[in-house]
Amino acid sequence: MRSDLQQILATTDFHSSFDNAVPLMTHLSAVRPNTLIADCGDFFEGTGYYRLGRGVLERDMLLALYDVVAPGNHGWPHYLESELHRITVCANAYGRDGRRLFRPVDVRSIAGRTVAVTGIIGVQAFNAVPYGQRVGQRVTDPALALRELKRAYGQVDAWVVLSHSGFEEDLRLAEACPFLDIVFAGHCHSDAYGPVRIGGVQVLKGYEQGAGFAQARPSESGWEAGAARFADASSLSLPNTLEAVRARITAIARDLREPIDKVRAPYRHTVLDRRLLLEDIATTVYSETSSAVLLNETALRAVQLHGTLTRGDVLAVEPFGNQLVSVNCPERTATSLVSDLSALAGPMVVVPSPLPSPLNAFITTDYLAGALHLPAVPTGRSLAQSVQQALTGGTR
Structure with missing residues (x-):
């Protein structure tokens, strides 16, 4: 676990967009030493890369570059696989035994602050999971789940939510949970990216399908936050593990043409x-x-x-x-x-x-x-x- 984290970066709704993946891969690799890298769900499905690669490319990229992720409705079963399950957080999803499907929170030190990073999936998003993939599972109201979590983890300096609910839903979530600091939004594919302030809470979203990211950094006045697009970094080198991923992307791209x-x-x-x-x-x-x-x-x-x-x-x-x-x-x-x-x-x-x-x-x-x-x-x-x-x- 890296000890000198200074900021949080969050992507969302990548949807297997590997035609545009190199700028994302190179940027995340470059900032990873001092950045907690997160995703707000739906990293899977949406192109032929997923259909032909069966989710292996997505899993390998998440495990190589990301620290913590929230589950999305697309590719829901992948988040329950053992390797990805270890980095997935979600406070409001439960199995038939009444126990949470995922660990509820990941507590990190960021710029000297103890930060609780959690995830939620909205009810509508969860209901969009194919029925056969969610039999016996349920979700609770995200706001209620977050308030319960705060009571259990009261000794933290800040709360960050990775949400897969939609930007408008997250504005309502911020109003219902004023103790939050940052809500990284996902799921909606809207033109709203923020940040939008609801009291002391900032809601923002990264550009979807590998086009950009949202980030937040602690400051003297609270948090500085914003969204940006990835710059073209295709000429930069990748770590060896990601070069292997790029080679598999190239092979599948050939089949798709x-x-x-x-x-x-x-x-x-x-x-x-x-x-x-x-x-x-x-x-x-x-x-x-x-x-x-x-x-x-x-x-x-x-x-x-x-x-x-x-x-x-x-x-x-x-x-x-x-x-x-x-x-x-x-x-x-x-x-x-x-x-x-x-x-x-x-x-x-x-x-x-x-x-x-x-x-x-x-x-x-x-x-x-x-x-x-x-x-x-x-x-x-x-x-x-x-x-x-x-x-x-x-x-x-």
């Missing part, structure tokens, strides 16, 4: 319109199966497409590995079903529109079926296959 077919209009040379693509997919599936189709916009990512579709493009558009499944729900009305799904996953694409009511059966993703605890039968088709077919006009 594999061409598939020409991108058809209207998707060519533009940022993907997720809703348009999902409407295209849903219409095709409905015409082939005569079953209603319900898909959430957040199942896909809006990425820049060019003239030729690559393997990496498909895995960037659909990075989550969702499968299409058939669901029977004889007791649900169409209106209540769409309302429940929208509350869980955001805007929905439905075909046909309006849906028949009652809606006895429909096709959706295994993620949404699991979220509603509905029994599902695989269709034998992945969402990624449908994405590729729609973008190229090819057959599945």
Whole structure:
């Protein structure tokens, strides 16, 4: 454990963005001798690097560069793996036995102050974890959990929270817990980076997907805090352990550049319109199966497409590995079903529109079926296959 720490640096929502990882890796390596390096969750998932590398790159980078991390909803099971579990903190997540899933706090000396660093995951973020990955687990109200933690660790000089709840939620958290000093935010992907002061609490967030960081340093008046982007440091050398990681990044990048077919209009040379693509997919599936189709916009990512579709493009558009499944729900009305799904996953694409009511059966993703605890039968088709077919006009 390093003894001359002067500041805390926090990243968030990296989402396996290894195309942009070298500036992050070099900067964190350079400041690590006197910096506590933290992450606010969702380091995993979001690109083909995760799908092809199965989380090994992300795990190795976290273990090589980071001191303490909060869990995110993406890649949730990885935080429970033995090596990452040792550096993960979360005060409000519990298992079926009623015990905390993670240690609640990491106490460090930073610039002469005893600082308690803890993590929390918001209720909405936790509910976004695929149901099968969180069976028997639960989270409590973050503010209540932090107040309980303060009673147990009263002899510290400062409190820092790594939050995976969203910036607006963290503003409310700061108001509910005025004893906090710094809240590093994550999860929301908003344009708010702060710092925003709520009484004596500062809420701030690093730039997502490997673009930047937030940092805080003790000062005579409290804490100096701010967010910044990583400078281009691609020419700098990396420690030997990270050179090995960079070599694996290069190898996977080569696989992701594999061409598939020409991108058809209207998707060519533009940022993907997720809703348009999902409407295209849903219409095709409905015409082939005569079953209603319900898909959430957040199942896909809006990425820049060019003239030729690559393997990496498909895995960037659909990075989550969702499968299409058939669901029977004889007791649900169409209106209540769409309302429940929208509350869980955001805007929905439905075909046909309006849906028949009652809606006895429909096709959706295994993620949404699991979220509603509905029994599902695989269709034998992945969402990624449908994405590729729609973008190229090819057959599945």
